[in-house]
Amino acid sequence: MIDVYQYLDYRKLLKDLYQERKAQNANFSYRYISLKTGIRSSGYFANILSGKSNISLKLVLKLSQLFGLKRPEAEYFELLVLFNQSKTHDEKNHLFDRILKLKKSKVRTLLPEYYEYFNNWYYVVIREMLDFHPCNGDFEALAQKISPPITAKEAERAIIVLENLGLIQKNPKGFYERVDALVTTGEEVQSTAIVNFQKQTLDLAKRSFDLFPKDARDISTLTISISQRNLLRIKERIRNVRREILELAKADPFTDTVYQLEFIAFPVTKLKEPE
DSSP states (O other): OOOGGGOSOHHHHHHHHHHHHHHHOTTOOHHHHHHHHOOSOHHHHHHHHHTSSOOOHHHHHHHHHHTTOOHHHHHHHHHHHHHHHOOSHHHHHHHHHHHHHHOOOOEEEOOGGGGGGGSSHHHHHHHHHTTTSOBSSOHHHHHHTSSSOOOHHHHHHHHHHHHHTTSEEEOTTSOEEESSSEEEOOTTOOOHHHHHHHHHHHHHHHHHHHHSOGGGOOOOOOOOOOOHHHHHHHHHHHHHHHHHHHHHHHHOSOOOOOOOOOOOOOOSSOOOOOO
16 A cells, blocks of 8 residues: 655656556556546546646545545645645745645654664764665774774674664665664653763764865854744744755655754853743
8 A cells, every 4th residue: 555645746646556556457547547537638647647737626636536545645645736736935835844744754753762872973873874885794894984983893883782772673685774764852852862962963063174075064153133932933943844854864765975964053142031
């Protein structure tokens, strides 16, 4: 069964739904779709899949019924159509926020017992790197791929910890691979391990000025005067951006580098006493 919530392109979703139904029933054709939905011709559905034609909300409903989508799935499908066919950036942003709220993300939230994962910054990096750099036990080669480099013993320890936590596993060919695509601690987690991890990554950010050219990094600063009320709004915006970035990362089939992203906001004047 196709999981509609894993799609951001409604045309790709329709194509996969069609191929799935065609595999089950050889008589399920473009012509059959045109007869059941009342669209002008079988060629029109082909044009929809190729991007030459758009679809109306009326046709969205008929296609949802034809493919047997449940009500939440049909609602998600309709949002995808509106998102893909919207013409303005503001409209796309608004629709994307709604899509994220409905999307059944497979981002895994770590439980407290997994916080050893954050004890050393390179544990996280190695786990992400296994997505595109397979490791079959050559810890020296694995360690040298990290920047700044770590030792082979540190790389080996990281693999042991990650495997014990169930965050990586060996595949049938003997190579370590990730178990889940993405992990997060959830919102507003307070933990000594998390704070230490964040301090380590901030140190890495400072070192990146000397380790990498300007076009390989993106670091900017913004100094603003705001109210505590607006700070809450900004934090909510940042949370939404993090969610969007997680989804983009999860959907990327061509990963080749591990990046550390930091979102930072802190006061540089004394805090006002609460009234």
